[in-house]
Amino acid sequence: MTKKFLKFLRNSLSRREDRKLNALKTFGHWLFPNYRFSWPQLDWWDDPEFNEYLRKFEEPDGFNTHRKWMLLQLLRLTSCVPGDTAECGVFRGASSWLICAANRSNKNYARVHHLFDSFEGLSEPSVLDGAHWAKGNLAVGEDLVRRNLENFGNIQVHKGWIPERFANCENIRFSFVHIDVDLYEPTRDSIEFFYDRINQGGILLCDDYGFTTCPGATKAIDEFLEGKPEKMVALDAGSGFLIKGISTATKDIGIGQYL
Known part of the structure; x- marks a missing residue:
């Protein structure tokens, strides 16, 4: 020693x-014996605009920077897909800010961004959600979110518990949907509503997918996609996404048989 x-x-x-x-x-x-480090020589760590965005939301030293960068990159894949955008579970609006920025920069479509949140924190977790979360966690007021997004137009805030306000958008098509509600029931309700309303080539991203702190969210997504051609692609820093209309192999492709 x-x-x-x-x-x-x-x-x-x-x-x-x-x-x-x-x-x-x-x-x-x-x-933390099981922690896995990554190489620090990454171009995006030095991206001045992205770092300014992180400072705006007090994230430079947080644990979400990799997922925020990935969100920004996935938005690029939908630039030519028609449809609005949506986020379920807004928190302080950091992810919606990136979505709104991509919408503003899009030269192909004038998109509306839809925000769904109770602004009262999480609902009551079920037994499927484990012990990490409690009712009321992650509560952020609507006023703060609106201030954080005040530089963007074309947003609609649908305040209420999921899925109460989904009916507002039942006739709308989407190009990009971000689900970040942490728990089984609202995640299930979200993917059930939006899946059929996402256009071909559009993306559904679940921020909580693959986290051991959010077992219910992962379970809800995987259960819904049983029998569907799309499967979630799990990302290395947490979260997962699918591209509507793109068939995907299951998570278990059997690499163990070759070891």
């Missing part, structure tokens, strides 16, 4: 980036 600690100190004091990273990895494994 003494030798490992001395090596950690030497690496920590080094000017070399690779040795500092090794020190960080060593310290991280002492605190």
